[in-house]
Amino acid sequence: MLDRVPPADPPHPESPGDPATIEVAGLILKAGGAPLSRPLRLSLPVGQWTAVLGPSGVGKSTLLKALAGLGPDGDLTDGRTGGLAGRVAYMAQSDGLLPWLSVADNGALGARLRGQPVDRVRLATLLQAVGLKAQAGLRPDALSGGMRQRAALVRTLMEDRPVVLMDEPFSALDPVTRLDLQDLAARTLAGRTVLMVTHDPMEALRLAHRILILHGRPARLDTPIIPPGVPPRSPTAGDLPARHAALLERLHHLAAEGGR
Template sequence: MTQAVRLSGSATIEGVPVFSHLDLTLEPGRWTCLLGASGVGKSTVLKLFAGLADAVAFQGDITDPGRVALMAQQDLLLPWLSALDNVLIGPRLRGETPDTDRAMQLLEQVGLEDHAQKRPHALSGGQRQRVALARTLLEDLPLVLLDEPFSALDALTRLQMQELTASLLKGRTVLLVTHDPSEAARLGEHIKIMTPSQLIDIPRPGGPIPRPVDAPDVVATQTRLLNDLRSPV
C-alpha cells in the first residue's frame, strides 16, 4: 500500500453517537495503535475500514482501501473444520487454490503444527486465537486490521506472538486496537488514545518494533498511556 488510509467524520448506531469529528490517518507501512475506553468506538473504526459496519450511520469521508485482512476480537473459527482448514477458509471461499504449505508454515510459526487437524472444540482459547492469527496472516494483504488479537494469550505467548506478527507484517499498514498499554508501547509507530471527541497522539518510544518490553522508554510510554487512559484530556 503506497498511500495513506484516512477516516474523517462522525458515527452513530441507531441514533446513539459513537464518535464525532474523528480524523484518523493510517500511514502506509506503519503500525498505528489505537487505545481507549470500552465503548468509545475503536472496533467501529475497524469495521468501517473493513466495510463491515452496516449498522453504523457514518457521515464523513473514508478512503476505500480495497480488500483488507481483519482479525476480530472473537476467533470466529468454523467448528466443523480443522485448524488447518480454518486457516485456509478465505481462499477456498473465493474459489482460489489454497496454499496448504504456506498455511502449515504459519501454523508451525504460531506453535500449532501438531494441532493442524484438530477442530476448534479441542483447542484452548489461546490456541484458537493463534489459528485466527494464522488465518489473517495467510491473506497476505497490504492493510491489516487487528482487534485485540493477543488478548486471550498468556503473557509469554503474547510477547512471542507480538514479535512474530511484527516480523511477518513488516512493511504492511497495520491498525491495532488494543487495551494493553505495554503492547502499544512495543508495537506502535503511531500511538493514539481515542475519546468520544478526539484523538490524543502519544509520542512513541525509540527503536524499531517490536521494542524490548523492559526498555526504559517503552516502560515510560506504558506508564504515560496508563495515566492518560485513566484521566484522558
Template sequence: MCAKAIIGIKIRHGGLQYRGSSASTLAGVNMTIPAKQWTVLLGRSGSGKTTLLRYLAGLLDDQVEWQGEIEVSGNDVSAENIVLHDHIAYMAQQDLLLPWLNVLDNVCLSSRFANVAPNKEQDKQRALSLLEQVGLADNAYMTPAQLSGGMRQRVALARTLMQDKPLVLMDEPFSALDAVTRHKLQTLSVSLLKDKTVVLITHDPQEAVRLADQLYVLQGAPAQAQQLDVPESSPPRKLDAECAALQQAILDQLEKDYE
C-alpha cells in the first residue's frame, strides 16, 4: 500500500489485558477513528490511553492479549491485507532526537530504516523542505542541544512528516511546552497533518477542544470510551463560550474517576 492511502479505524468491543495481569486495562471499548480527521483521547493517568496507542502501533504484540474487533478501512485496505503498524508514524511526548546527529540528519533518520534503498540527496531535499515548513530551515545543521524545547518538537514533527504515513499517533507531544509555543505547534500540526488520520492523547481539555474532530474520554477500571460531542467549527478552534462549556464537560467527566 502506498503512503498516500487513507486509513480509518473502527474498534468494536475492544478489550486489552497485559499478560500476567489479573485485571484488564480496557474493556468494551467502541471507538471510531475516521480517515483524515483528528481523534483525541483523554483520561486519568493509567486509564489505558498510551497502551491503546502502543497496541495500534504494534509495540505490545507479545505483552498483551486483545479481544474484540479492529476494522481498518480505506483505499485498497482491509483488515485482511494490512499490517496496521507498517502505516503508522508515532510522535511521543519526548522529542527523542539523537544528540550526536544534527537537525537535518535527525529528520532523515526514518529513511535509514525504510524497506526501500534510500536516495540520500532526495531525502535531504525533502527534509530541508519540511524544516522550512516548520520554520527551522536556518537550523538544519545545529545539534539538538542548541535548540529550545519548542524547536526540538518542531524537528520531531518534521521527522514524523518525513515518514509520510497515513496514520499518525501522537502521545502528548505538546505537553512539556509553554502555553504560547503549544498553541503555535497545535496550529502548525493541524495544517501540516491535514491529509492524515491523527490520534492524539492529551491531558489538556483546552487542547482537546481546539483540535478534536472526535473526542473520547477513557474512564473506569477497566476503562471504556465515552464520546463527547464537539463544536461544528473546524479545528484548530478559537476558544469561545461553546468551547469553554465543552472543557467543563470534559472536566466533569474526568472527575468521575477521582470520586
C-alpha cells in the first residue's frame, strides 16, 4: 500500500529559530477546573519521539492540548526562543476533518489557511502512501473511521513544523495498516520533535526514543524509559517482546497503586 514518501526538510539543529529542547515546567492539568495532576515538569529532546502512556482519564490528551496552546497554562519554553507559537503541528484524538472539504482539501488545509502554496506533489504522494488516492475527492462522511484517521494523518504530515503532537494517531487502524503507517510517520517526521500519546505499549516501544508514563491521582510522570536501538523497531526484533511484557507489568503495577 505504501509508497516511500521523502520527509520534509528537517529543521537544522543550529538554526536560531529551532528549539534545542522543549521544557514544560509547573504545568497542572485540569478537567472542569479541578486539578488532575501535580505540577509537571518534562524535557523533550530535539529531533526525537517521546511517547506518553497511562490509563484513560489521567490527563494525557490534556497534556498535548496544553502544549498545543489549547489547554491549561504552564511554563512552556524551548531552548532558544522561549515560545512555541506557530511551531507546532497537532493531531487530535478526533480527526477534526472539515465535513464540507474533500480529503485532499483537508490535507492541504494548513497551507490554505496560511495563504501559502500547496505542495501538490507531496500531497498526492502522501495520499497514495496511506491508501487514499482513490478517495482524494470524497468528503469525510463517505469514509470509514480508519480512512478518516489516515486523512487526518496526511494533514498532519503536510505541516512543516519542528514540533509534532499526536494523540492516538493510529488507534482506528487495522494491525497491518497500523504498522505500515507507523513506519511512514517515522520516516516522514525524521528530525522532528514528536510527542505521541498512545494506549499501546508496543507502539511506544516501536516508535519512541523515550517513553513516559503518566499515572496516579493526582497524576505524575514516572521515570523515563529509554528503549535500545533506533526507531522504528520491529515488534519481533531482539528483546522487544520481553520489554513489551515488562512495560505491561509496569503499567499494571502503577494502575494497582492508584492514587498513591
